[in-house]
Amino acid sequence: ALAALALSAPGVRAESALPRPASLAEAAAAAAARGEPLVLLASLPGCPYCERIRRSHLLPLQKELGGGVVQIDVGSPAAVVDFDGAAKTHEAIADALQARFTPTVMFFGPDGLEIAERLVGAGIPDFYGALLEQRLGAARAQLRPR
Numbered sequence: 001a002l003a004a005l006a007l008s009a010p011g012v013r014a015e016s017a018l019p020r021p022a023s024l025a026e027a028a029a030a031a032a033a034r035g036e037p038l039v040l041l042a043s044l045p046g047c048p049y050c051e052r053i054r055r056s057h058l059l060p061l062q063k064e065l066g067g068g069v070v071q072i073d074v075g076s077p078a079a080v081v082d083f084d085g086a087a088k089t090h091e092a093i094a095d096a097l098q099a100r101f102t103p104t105v106m107f108f109g110p111d112g113l114e115i116a117e118r119l120v121g122a123g124i125p126d127f128y129g130a131l132l133e134q135r136l137g138a139a140r141a142q143l144r145p146r
Contacts, residue, residue, distance in 0.1 A: 015045070016054050018062060018071040023081035024093070025112065031068035032110035037139035040106045041071040042099035049122035050103040056125075057132055058105070074102055083112025105132065107139035115142035 018041060021027040028038040041058055043050040054071075062069040072080065076090035094100060099118075107116040116139035119131055 015051055016059060018043075018054060018058055018069055019067075020072065020078065020090075021070045021080060024070075024108075025081060025083050025085060027068070027070055028083065028108050028110050028112060031065070032143060034066060034068065035140070035143060036065050036068045037115055037136070037143060038108040039065070039069040039136070039139075040108060041069070042074055042094050042097070042102055042104040042106070043071045044074045044102040047102050052125070053103045053105070053122055053128070057129055061132070061136075072099075074100060083108070105135075107135060109139075109143060115139045 024038070024040070031038040039058070039061065041050070041054065043054070058069050072090040072093055074091065074094045078090050079087055080090060080093060082088045082093055082096075088096075097106065099106065101120055103119075103122060105119040106114055107118070109115045116135045119128075119135060122128065123131060
């Protein structure tokens with residue numbers, strides 16, 4: 001009740017969210033079919049830096065790419081199918097990806113391999129967008145046929 005009251009207070013916004021995929025393999029395949037990498041945010045509920053990155057960069061990118069930007073929640077017992085087809089928890093996937101620091105933004109190809117350097121932390125706000133674009137460009141280049 002207190003959380004609902006706090007969120008309804010003037011000036012307090014509810015936390016935004018990216019889609020949480022049922023299957024990372026399917027999400028990566030769908031993104032690759034559009035010629036894009038899967039962009040995966042490792043987030044933590046209540047993380048103000050994650051929220052800033054989502055609102056300022058990842059939600060607009062989600063619209064630009066027509067999808068393909070998703071999140072997992074570090075520490076969450078929620079189920080998701082991993083790139084290898086095995087059912088795991090968000091927490092287990094974050095551990096396997098060594099994405100325990102939030103926010104972490106990763107870029108994956110259809111085979112579930114990272115195809116660009118990940119962005120760890122929120123960095124300097126003035127430069128984050130440029131770093132994100134650089135990494136996205138590198139990931140796109142990995143998807144192009146040679």
